[in-house]
Amino acid sequence: MVPKSFQEEDTAEPLDLRATARSALRFERGFLRRRWAAYYALWGVTVLSYYLFPYLFDLTPFAQLPFGVQFAVDASLDVVLTFAALTASIRIWGLSERTFDLRIATEGRRPMTRPANLLRYLLVAVVLGGAIVLSTRSASAAYLIGDTVLAVLSIFLLRHLGRAFRPVPTEGWVAAGAYLIAAVSSYVSLILLRYPVGHLLAWGTAAVIWLGCAVYARFRTHDEPPEGS
Amino acid sequence: MIGHGPGPEVRESLAGLGEQFAQEELRSSARILIMLSLGVNQRLSFSTLLELTHCAKGSLSYHLKQLEGAGLLQTSMVFTFGGPRVVADITEKGRTQYRGLIDELRRLPGPGEHSAAVPS
Numbered sequence: 001m002v003p004k005s006f007q008e009e010d011t012a013e014p015l016d017l018r019a020t021a022r023s024a025l026r027f028e029r030g031f032l033r034r035r036w037a038a039y040y041a042l043w044g045v046t047v048l049s050y051y052l053f054p055y056l057f058d059l060t061p062f063a064q065l066p067f068g069v070q071f072a073v074d075a076s077l078d079v080v081l082t083f084a085a086l087t088a089s090i091r092i093w094g095l096s097e098r099t100f101d102l103r104i105a106t107e108g109r110r111p112m113t114r115p116a117n118l119l120r121y122l123l124v125a126v127v128l129g130g131a132i133v134l135s136t137r138s139a140s141a142a143y144l145i146g147d148t149v150l151a152v153l154s155i156f157l158l159r160h161l162g163r164a165f166r167p168v169p170t171e172g173w174v175a176a177g178a179y180l181i182a183a184v185s186s187y188v189s190l191i192l193l194r195y196p197v198g199h200l201l202a203w204g205t206a207a208v209i210w211l212g213c214a215v216y217a218r219f220r221t222h223d224e225p226p227e228g229s
Numbered sequence: 230m231i232g233h234g235p236g237p238e239v240r241e242s243l244a245g246l247g248e249q250f251a252q253e254e255l256r257s258s259a260r261i262l263i264m265l266s267l268g269v270n271q272r273l274s275f276s277t278l279l280e281l282t283h284c285a286k287g288s289l290s291y292h293l294k295q296l297e298g299a300g301l302l303q304t305s306m307v308f309t310f311g312g313p314r315v316v317a318d319i320t321e322k323g324r325t326q327y328r329g330l331i332d333e334l335r336r337l338p339g340p341g342e343h344s345a346a347v348p349s
Contacts (some may be wrong), residue, residue: 016258017330017333017334018334018337019258020258020262020265021265021334023262024262024265027281028266028269031270031277095270101331102331105331105332105334106334108335108336109335
């Protein structure tokens with residue numbers, strides 16, 4: 001619960017600092033959920049743009065244009081959305097780290113672990129993806145590498161959700177769960193069933209769930225459990 | 230039996246806090262709250278700060294002026310899809326001040342440590 005009001009000159013006593021930091025954290029939780037809502041929405045739209053937009057274009061007068069123009073517009077849209085989603089990701093991860101720092105300082109603790117390093121995660125993903133492609137010699141190599149990167153990034157996402165929130169809100173679990181399920185079902189579909197459309201279905205469904213999470217997080221920030229409860 | 234009183238770490242922490250709160254610009258829990266929140270978010274709009282502090286508009290303007298005067302933040306007008314907005318950005322000096330507050334928070338004795346320092 002945020003204090004009723006902070007008066008103009010209420011001289012802060014030393015022990016007020018921790019109570020004030022707790023107020024900042026309580027506020028931050030609702031604020032951070034709204035920021036994560038934007039993150040889910042942006043990634044949801046970006047993933048849909050990869051898989052769905054080319055088919056949607058076919059239903060519009062856009063389909064009458066030469067193939068080269070269609071391809072250029074679709075690719076530009078993908079690049080712009082990916083850039084926006086990556087920028088939002090870097091910002092939200094930084095914000096989550098700073099919130100984590102404030103929380104553990106409020107508890108009088110020092111960080112025991114270093115912030116997650118994206119490059120390390122990506123390196124693991126590329127090595128794993130390469131190993132899987134070599135072992136399966138699959139024709140869907142690009143999909144497999146992409147799925148490995150996304151699966152490893154899901155661990156990165158879970159780690160940041162855990163650092164940003166205590167407890168992790170409902171939409172965080174749903175978003176991370178949808179992501180993991182999409183990565184696993186995509187693998188199963190490509191490696192075991194050799195069915196590339198399953199890949200599209202898995203990630204398309206995850207993107208729609210992420211859009212739902214964005215709407216939920218944006219409008220359900222009032223029913224918050226207090227920080228640390 | 231008389232105890233030893235607060236240990237050197239606790240004394241150092243309280244001295245640090247004393248220094249922080251001796252500064253005019255941090256002699257208000259609203260201003261500390263603004264600095265802690267700005268330290269995390271780097272930039273906040275005036276309306277978000279109103280929501281955070283529950284201050285009246287005039288009070289918030291006063292707090293922001295005090296913090297801006299001390300060089301801890303910078304206010305400016307930005308144009309967004311929702312119209313023009315006043316935003317506050319933390320400055321480099323503000324970041325240093327924020328890190329100081331975080332260090333003090335870490336060193337602040339918890340309730341358990343407090344009672345341990347009380348004479349038995």
